[in-house]
Amino acid sequence: xxxxxxxxPVKARVFSRAERQALYDVIAHRRDVRNEFLPDPIDPxxxxxxxxxxxAAPSVGLSQPWNFILIRDPQRRASxxxxxxxxxxxxxxxxxxxxxxxxxxxxxxxxDKAPLNIxxxxxxxxxxxxxxxxxxxxxxDLYSTVCAVQNMWLAAxxxxxxxxxxxxxxxxxxxxxxxxxxxxxIVAYLCLGHVEELFDGPELAARGWATQDExxxxxxxxxxxxxxxxxx
Amino acid sequence: xxxxxxxxPVKARVFSRAERQALYDVIAHRRDVRNEFLPDPIDPxxxxxxxxxxxAAPSVGLSQPWNFILIRDPQRRASxxxxxxxxxxxxxxxxxxxxxxxxxxxxxxxxDKAPLNIxxxxxxxxxxxxxxxxxxxxxxDLYSTVCAVQNMWLAAxxxxxxxxxxxxxxxxxxxxxxxxxxxxxIVAYLCLGHVEELFDGPELAARGWATQDExxxxxxxxxxxxxxxxxx
Numbered sequence: 001x002x003x004x005x006x007x008x009p010v011k012a013r014v015f016s017r018a019e020r021q022a023l024y025d026v027i028a029h030r031r032d033v034r035n036e037f038l039p040d041p042i043d044p045x046x047x048x049x050x051x052x053x054x055x056a057a058p059s060v061g062l063s064q065p066w067n068f069i070l071i072r073d074p075q076r077r078a079s080x081x082x083x084x085x086x087x088x089x090x091x092x093x094x095x096x097x098x099x100x101x102x103x104x105x106x107x108x109x110x111x112d113k114a115p116l117n118i119x120x121x122x123x124x125x126x127x128x129x130x131x132x133x134x135x136x137x138x139x140x141d142l143y144s145t146v147c148a149v150q151n152m153w154l155a156a157x158x159x160x161x162x163x164x165x166x167x168x169x170x171x172x173x174x175x176x177x178x179x180x181x182x183x184x185x186i187v188a189y190l191c192l193g194h195v196e197e198l199f200d201g202p203e204l205a206a207r208g209w210a211t212q213d214e215x216x217x218x219x220x221x222x223x224x225x226x227x228x229x230x231x232x
Numbered sequence: 233x234x235x236x237x238x239x240x241p242v243k244a245r246v247f248s249r250a251e252r253q254a255l256y257d258v259i260a261h262r263r264d265v266r267n268e269f270l271p272d273p274i275d276p277x278x279x280x281x282x283x284x285x286x287x288a289a290p291s292v293g294l295s296q297p298w299n300f301i302l303i304r305d306p307q308r309r310a311s312x313x314x315x316x317x318x319x320x321x322x323x324x325x326x327x328x329x330x331x332x333x334x335x336x337x338x339x340x341x342x343x344d345k346a347p348l349n350i351x352x353x354x355x356x357x358x359x360x361x362x363x364x365x366x367x368x369x370x371x372x373d374l375y376s377t378v379c380a381v382q383n384m385w386l387a388a389x390x391x392x393x394x395x396x397x398x399x400x401x402x403x404x405x406x407x408x409x410x411x412x413x414x415x416x417x418i419v420a421y422l423c424l425g426h427v428e429e430l431f432d433g434p435e436l437a438a439r440g441w442a443t444q445d446e447x448x449x450x451x452x453x454x455x456x457x458x459x460x461x462x463x464x
Contacts, residue, residue, distance in 0.1 A: 011428065023254060023255055023285075051447070063442070067451070087368050132340075133400060135323040136319050136399065139374070146378035151386075158251060160244070162244075167292060167372050177455075196243065197242060199241050210293060
């Protein structure tokens with residue numbers, strides 16, 4: 001390894017109040033987009049910045065296990081859309097009878113409407129047989145890949161690009177459409193496109209499907225406590 | 233559900249070039265911190281902003297399955313440190329003989345040094361038996377929780393707070409220390425504290441343990457291709 005004497009931290013970049021606020025505003029205004037996509041193509045330089053933000057994510061043992069498959073071909077997207085439709089019909093049948101019509105009324109993907117789809121994969125073999133930090137939790141590579149997805153989501157939002165995560169697929173339907181080898185896991189299937197309008201909060205809350213939890217209920221002190229009794 | 237007529241998107245917030253650059257700078261300067269923590273406590277308002285950024289993450293079906301357990305007690309942290317040490321000795325023995333001394337020389341956690349540890353958990357039962365978007369991938373709740381961790385990492389960095397993710401634990405050692413019920417999964421064990429110095433790039437690259445992949449190798453077009461042949 002590198003001589004420790006040559007390897008030392010340096011003065012850390014300090015962020016201004018305005019820079020912090022920019023980050024917080026991007027985080028607050030990020031949405032899971034299903035229907036607001038415009039057909040305009042994404043500028044290649046913008047897309048490159050978004051993907052580079054993803055590639056700058058933390059990864060276990062610096063394994064960088066992710067790949068980004070850019071899907072634009074309408075025929076391929078039609079196949080993906082069919083795979084979604086099949087799984088979504090199964091999903092609808094899993095809900096209690098009284099929720100099924102509400103479920104069916106929700107638009108849960110923008111596969112056709114968004115001009116760009118991106119499948120984010122995780123190479124379960126990248127970094128070799130033993131990866132630092134993955135010895136005791138083999139899913140750390142999947143988690144690293146999700147960190148890349150979240151960086152991408154924020155970068156896209158800051159660029160005026162909406163992004164939606166579609167998770168309603170049978171893995172076995174999607175894999176052949178994308179030609180994935182066995183050691184490559186699908187972590188996220190994403191739809192991206194320019195947006196001019198977005199919901200002013202989580203769409204599932206706006207539509208009355210689910211409610212947001214109060215911040216105070218998710219913070220605990222020292223050890224697990226009954227959430228109802230937890231305080232900040 | 234809500235009357236669709238009352239439920240529509242609004243004009244989306246537009247981010248300036250300076251705001252985008254702030255986000256990209258936070259992403260580029262984020263580090264996985266193990267040793268640069270200062271002992272100063274984190275201001276409660278700063279910590280609240282960081283945790284609220286986490287709580288603003290996307291979650292499958294708006295289930296918000298995460299909790300944040302704040303651990304400051306030195307005795308509890310000493311127990312966690314022991315659990316790490318036990319797992320890390322096992323980890324060292326998994327590497328090929330020629331890498332073991334290099335592995336042992338790496339500091340991989342800041343459990344004692346950082347004034348605050350946070351265990352981020354995922355409630356596998358939150359949102360009920362059937363969660364929208366989790367019907368075909370039961371791990372979507374874990375992935376949502378990782379999105380919260382990444383928001384937290386970026387928010388912390390913007391606030392001058394370093395964060396490190398410790399993943400070398402036997403789950404069974406850590407659970408009783410934190411009193412976790414069976415349906416609560418540990419997603420991340422994090423160390424946080426003020427930093428004035430950081431590595432100027434991934435520490436594992438600076439130390440010569442691992443190398444960074446070129447951006448061009450991770451982007452593919454339309455379907456999986458041999459990474460060596462892929463171009464942007």
